[in-house]
Amino acid sequence: MTRTGGLRASPFDVGMKKLSRAANHSVLWLVVAGVLALRKGVTRRAGLRGVAALGGASFSASLVAKRLFPRRRPAADLLSAPRRLTRRPTSSSFPSGHAASAAAFTTAVAMESPALAVAVAPVAAAVAYSRVHTGVHWPSDVAAGAAIGVGAALLTRRWWPLGRTEPASAREHRSLAALVDGEGLVVVVNPSAGMGADDPTDQIAHEWPKATIVGIEDLDTVIADHAPQALGVAGGDGSVAAVAALAAAHRLPLVLVPAGTLNHFARDVGVQGLDDAARAVADGDGVLVDLAAVAVDGAAPRWFVNTASLGGYPDMVRVREKLQDKWGKWPAAAIALARVLRTSRPMRVELNGERRLVWMLFVGNGPYRPKGFAPTMRPALDAGLMDVRYIRADTRFSRARFFLGALLGSLHRSRTYVHLETRWLDVRLLDGAVAIATDGEVGPTGSTFEFRSRPAALGIYRPHG
Known part of the structure; x- marks a missing residue:
């Protein structure tokens, strides 16, 4: 701490103060998580796991450890005035909540996507160091906070296992037809699926120029009006379930285009996006999967995929x-x-x-x-x-x-x-x-x-x- 306090004043001091303040109450990491959540798949999972880890780290560091191990913060006069934060925290110095949050978020992101963590880690390290540089924590506070953060992130695996990369096992389908340019395919699109996602209609039309595209509101008449050779669906799990039920009832194969928020069924099947679906349709590759059904008070069975x-x-x-x-x-x-x-x-x-x-x-x-x-x-x-x-x-x-x-x-x-x-x-x-x-x-x-x-x-x- 004495060595850090003796550093000469520089523009770097201003940057450290701004970065430290940006990470107050984990605001910086919540913003990063929000950006990650805009992209589906592993990127979104990394952001969501990061938020979960933040909650555990903040609770452990701020509400538990700080009360169990009270410690004075470094004296303000160890640093020159330009280096000090304008509003110094008054809670226990041990451990560093900023370091705990930074380590928790970075570790959680790394568990889902090491490549994303490479981009996040330097910022996290800078946030942790900024607490020493601005004189509000001892180095040991930062080390302890980082350890708590890593532990909180690893603990998320107890109730949220890491995602699989391989698809679920399924029976091989030996009689699927290759649909050249989507000929014979009718795709049901729900443009409102997902969190602010773009309407996939144009991309689908470009990929399969001979396919027929209809809205989810036309699902009840799609078989009678178009007599499809295969049914496709672009939407979330609710839309997928509705179209899958229709496809199963009429013994038609299904083409999945994930366009929802979480896309559980498509992920388990092993279709990550339009490119996967297009490749399978062009080659005639596919599988047979199980479904489940429930009859309510003796009525016709209601199919569900998840x-x-x-x-x-x-x-x-x-x-x-x-x-x-x-x-x-x-x-x-x-x-x-x-x-x-x-x-x-x-x-x-x-x-x-x-x-x-x-x-x-x-x-x-x-x-x-x-x-x-x-x-x-x-x-x-x-x-x-x-x-x-x-x-x-x-x-x-x-x-x-x-x-x-x-x-x-x-x-x-x-x-x-x-x-x-x-x-x-x-x-x-x-x-x-x-x-x-x-x-x-x-x-x-x-x-x-x-x-x-x-x-x-x-x-x-x-x-x-």
Whole structure:
């Protein structure tokens, strides 16, 4: 600290002060995360993981470590006046919250994309050093903060595993036709999918000049009006589920063009963008994947490609839809989740004839991983199984135990959280009726729900290898 304090005054001092202030309350990293979130795929995941790591680092450094290990900050007169921050912090010097946030964000980004981390790391190092240069932290404070930040980022893997690079396993499709210039292909486009994404219609028309492009509002008449040889869809998971159901019902292959916010199904299938889809369509390469279906009160089956759920999630979707025009989709979802968890009531149900009291029921198309909270990936789309999870409400402090298990990443060992894999599941509500949500969209209300796995139900164009 004495050596740093003895440095001569220079324009570098001004830059360090500005950078240090920019990182106050992690504002700098939140801005960077927002920029990363604008691009889909690994870039967006890096930004989101960075934000999650920031939360853990800020809590650990500012709310825990600073109170447990109080320490005086360096004396102001160790530095010349031009070097000092105008408003010196008054909290404990140990550890550095700025260093914790910088290290947490950089480590989290590196876990998803080492190339992006190379660009972020110099800025993070400069932020950490700026706290010593401006005289508000000892070097050991910065070192301890950095260690906390790295630990917080690594801890995110407990409940958010790193993304897979290889697609889920699927059965080889041996009879897909190559569609030259998209001839015989009808693509259903939802231009409003995603977070401010551009309408993909022009790109699709350029890639497949002989294809027919229709809007999602024309989905009900697309078969009768166009008699397609294959169906395509450009949109998010909700749009994909609707078009996939139509394709499966008419035994038509599906062409995926990811254009939503998260694109879970396309990612698991192994189609990353229009280029992948175009290559598969030109070569006639593809796979057969499983789907799942649910019949509500004996009605016609409702197909889903990702997940279905009963309990709090449909209520959360309703609240989110009311709030998202004002707050935006992600903040509205967070507000909705908090409201629903506070006011939810348990459901008395029969699961395959056995009575249970549950807070929420989740059914996935195919086995999901991890086994604990927030399943995020599917290793197989050819297992012929559904992934069933529910939160028990018949144990003491079940919600508190669930949240604690989710926070610690130990739900797979919790008696409150039940996980099984099965080919079928019959659910009967014993008190009234509830709505079902499939692939993020609220569906019909009912009291009986018959879930079935449909092996090899859908052919999808996917590039070989």
